[in-house]
Amino acid sequence: MNPRILFALACAATFTPSLHAAPLRAGAATVDITPQIFPINMPGGFSANAAESAHDPLHARALVLDDGTTTIAMVVVDNLGAGPDVLDEVKALAASRTGMDPAKMLISSTHTHSGPSLNTRSAEAAAYWMLFVEGTADAIIKAHAALRPAAFGAAAHPLPDEVFNRRWFLKPGKMPPNPFGKLDQVKMNPGTSSEVLDRPAGPTDPDITVISVQDTKRKPIALFANYALHYVGGMPKGQLSADYFGEFARIMPSRMGGNESFVAMMSNGASGDINNIPFGVTRPPREPFEQIRIVAQKAADTAWLAQRKIEKHQTDVRLGTRQREITLRYRRPSAEQVAEARAVLVVKDKDAVENLPRLAQNYARNVVAAVEQPEETIKVQLQAMRIGDLAVCGIPFETLVEIGLDLKKRSPFPQTMVIGLANGRHGYLPTPEQHALGGYETWLGTNRVQEDASVILTQNLLEMLAELHSAPAP
Numbered sequence: 001m002n003p004r005i006l007f008a009l010a011c012a013a014t015f016t017p018s019l020h021a022a023p024l025r026a027g028a029a030t031v032d033i034t035p036q037i038f039p040i041n042m043p044g045g046f047s048a049n050a051a052e053s054a055h056d057p058l059h060a061r062a063l064v065l066d067d068g069t070t071t072i073a074m075v076v077v078d079n080l081g082a083g084p085d086v087l088d089e090v091k092a093l094a095a096s097r098t099g100m101d102p103a104k105m106l107i108s109s110t111h112t113h114s115g116p117s118l119n120t121r122s123a124e125a126a127a128y129w130m131l132f133v134e135g136t137a138d139a140i141i142k143a144h145a146a147l148r149p150a151a152f153g154a155a156a157h158p159l160p161d162e163v164f165n166r167r168w169f170l171k172p173g174k175m176p177p178n179p180f181g182k183l184d185q186v187k188m189n190p191g192t193s194s195e196v197l198d199r200p201a202g203p204t205d206p207d208i209t210v211i212s213v214q215d216t217k218r219k220p221i222a223l224f225a226n227y228a229l230h231y232v233g234g235m236p237k238g239q240l241s242a243d244y245f246g247e248f249a250r251i252m253p254s255r256m257g258g259n260e261s262f263v264a265m266m267s268n269g270a271s272g273d274i275n276n277i278p279f280g281v282t283r284p285p286r287e288p289f290e291q292i293r294i295v296a297q298k299a300a301d302t303a304w305l306a307q308r309k310i311e312k313h314q315t316d317v318r319l320g321t322r323q324r325e326i327t328l329r330y331r332r333p334s335a336e337q338v339a340e341a342r343a344v345l346v347v348k349d350k351d352a353v354e355n356l357p358r359l360a361q362n363y364a365r366n367v368v369a370a371v372e373q374p375e376e377t378i379k380v381q382l383q384a385m386r387i388g389d390l391a392v393c394g395i396p397f398e399t400l401v402e403i404g405l406d407l408k409k410r411s412p413f414p415q416t417m418v419i420g421l422a423n424g425r426h427g428y429l430p431t432p433e434q435h436a437l438g439g440y441e442t443w444l445g446t447n448r449v450q451e452d453a454s455v456i457l458t459q460n461l462l463e464m465l466a467e468l469h470s471a472p473a474p
């Protein structure tokens with residue numbers, strides 16, 4: 001008899017009876033993907049920012065689940081935003097070594113702003129690209145090799161105090177011109193002055209959602225968390241860091257009583273307009289890395305409280321996945337916008353440049369790049385997964401929180417996790433209503449696709465979730 005079936009029979013006495021051919025199996029692994037060659041550029045800001053060392057290590061963290069019919073991987077990498085090109089290489093390599101289907105691998109970036117570039121423009125950068133591909137694939141391969149009988153649960157608990165909507169309406173007369181010389185209705189990161197601030201332009205999502213996986217003796221195998229918080233920042237200068245995502249992963253084993261094989265990971269939710277700045281309040285000064293530690297500890301406490309809500313971890317867990325390639329139109333500037341951008345770019349005199357609106361030449365370059373860019377459309381990858389009664393959505397954008405909240409509300413599943421920067425990174429994804437208000441996230445260059453893209457992607461994800469929800473048991 002097949003050893004898997006023998007094992008299932010042997011376990012049937014101690015497990016909840018399984019509805020499937022095999023009980024759930026799970027494996028998790030972590031691989032260090034810290035760059036080895038310095039300096040290396042950190043592309044999180046508007047100007048070049050070279051790291052001379054790593055403050056704390058960067059990792060690829062993988063959870064692989066198998067229900068006897070379907071095998072899925074959920075992977076989190078410490079990076080600002082890995083593109084589909086490099087992630088497709090990772091998936092192909094991992095697939096060749098595990099036999100897994102690349103379309104059933106969800107790889108998301110944490111969006112740490114103190115992570116290294118991923119490109120092949122120099123020999124040093126190409127060396128890191130290779131290290132990233134091999135390390136991230138290795139995490140999946142090791143997690144797959146560690147598959148063992150397991151039980152699963154999911155729950156959420158709120159941590160409202162560390163998330164703030166960063167788009168604000170300002171008091172009359174306080175709005176500075178945007179880089180295009182126009183007045184937006186809302187401003188990103190408007191400071192903390194009560195003279196300037198009127199009201200936030202959107203909500204927050206306070207929930208930390210967790211996937212908890214245990215072995216048959218109830219020892220934790222992995223905890224996969226998700227929080228709609230852009231990042232924390234406040235790093236020592238010139239150093240790489242995994243931000244609070246890394247610190248969360250280091251603290252969580254002590255919360256969960258996990259041994260050295262236990263893997264915790266924090267993925268980025270729909271956090272395009274959510275950050276850790278308490279607008280309207282003056283926070284006392286912090287040492288470098290101190291606020292990261294504070295947020296990580298609170299997030300770890302909240303994740304612990306969330307997993308405590310799981311009444312019973314299940315072994316008869318159905319897995320399912322859907323993946324769609326969606327074609328979106330690139331946003332094109334108008335002839336007037338192009339003419340204005342070219343006029344801004346001919347300004348060379350230092351004083352005259354300083355009199356331009358802030359970032360005017362950066363965004364003028366974006367406008368010219370958008371008109372010169374030869375392709376009309378871009379294909380983006382959407383993923384939806386089902387793990388028992390939990391739905392997982394993967395969106396390859398910096399997804400604004402309104403979109404995540406909307407998906408959670410309209411999902412047919414009792415719990416839904418929305419992961420941003422999943423399987424790629426194609427700029428910001430605002431809703432059409434946010435496009436009308438303007439602000440950083442909507443500026444051409446920061447956002448690159450048609451203004452109703454969020455409506456199209458949400459509709460597709462809801463269809464994919466409906467398919468997963470209604471699919472008959474195998």
Ligand SMILES: [Zn+2]
Nearest residue numbers: 111230272398
């Ligand atoms: Zn961002």
